[in-house]
Amino acid sequence: MSNRRKIFKALALGTISLPFAIRALTGDLEAQKGGGSPTLANSETYEWKMTTTWPPNFPVLDEACKLFAKLVEEMSAGRMKITVYGGGELAPPLKAFETVRAGGAEMGSGAGYYWAGVAPAAQFFASVPFGLNAAQHTAWIISGGGMQLWEELYAQFGLVPFLGGNTGVQMGGWFNKEINSIADIQGLKMRIPGLGGRVFEAAGGSQVLMPGSELYTNLERGVIDATEWLGPYHDTSMGFNEIARYYYTPGWHEPGTALEFFANKEKYDQLSPDLKAIMRAASYQTHLWCWMEFEKRNTDALVGLVEKGVELRQYPDDVIERFRVLTEEVLQDLVQEDPYSARVYESFKSFRDKAIPYAAITEKRFYNGLQLS
């Protein structure tokens, strides 16, 4: 006997009520239309937490986390809600990776180089000195095999990675003395994290690490001689132009830093295929939004900084060349210390070895043609 006949028979016998019969018949028809019962399979709801590395309400970066959550909720018709917690609200900012691994939150946000202590190869998925710019890095991740290596690395930590934005090429930092030769780096105390900091040390400087909240005071008091941060937009909001005279370019140490989201793999694997696809789509949309916001806001902010009298300086060619040579040495040390970094570097380098010459005959020629000063 078909389901429908059974329902009519039960209704005639009075063993089920009319509303129940209608609901049962509607469900039966839905199942026939869809070749199954999709409404039942996908009706599961999820309430997830995201712990971030950024201060609460931090412009662009925290905004990107909230955009991701909003997109997922809208695309899933409310089946998946993600509440975003700023750094320190649920877990310390630099503990996001560990917190999500341990299941203290289902998702996290940050940048790969923050987890270099546990996953050295993660640095390639953020940025390495003299690496790839934002477009090249995104191309390597999406189309050049980077994503597969990234997923494989994070799976070792019980996580699934997603692209979450890019800062674009950063600025070289704020100084109160001019850098005219590599000798000027000697003994200079600079806040410059990650591999860039190791290169700076190899060049004779001193790498200092401290939270962003302490930078202004420490630069003002001379506890540090220089600092880098992000780009004109965020640097303006930190007020560095009030206490440092020279603003250097380029950000050789962070040519295009990718931001990331990551999910607890066990929790992610429980999601239906449509929710996984929604998360992927929301990640790409957020990545593009965040990257374009950096581009737009930095473009506007640099005009404002110049109007405020900031003196723009460029690292001399021989200083840049020295940093570049030292970067090769630092990267060689890294690949020798960590086998997975060696594997990722091989893919990264093979992409870069073609991307840079390509940019030299396309973008670089275009910029030369504009005769920018």
Ligand code: CA
């Ligand atoms: Ca930076």
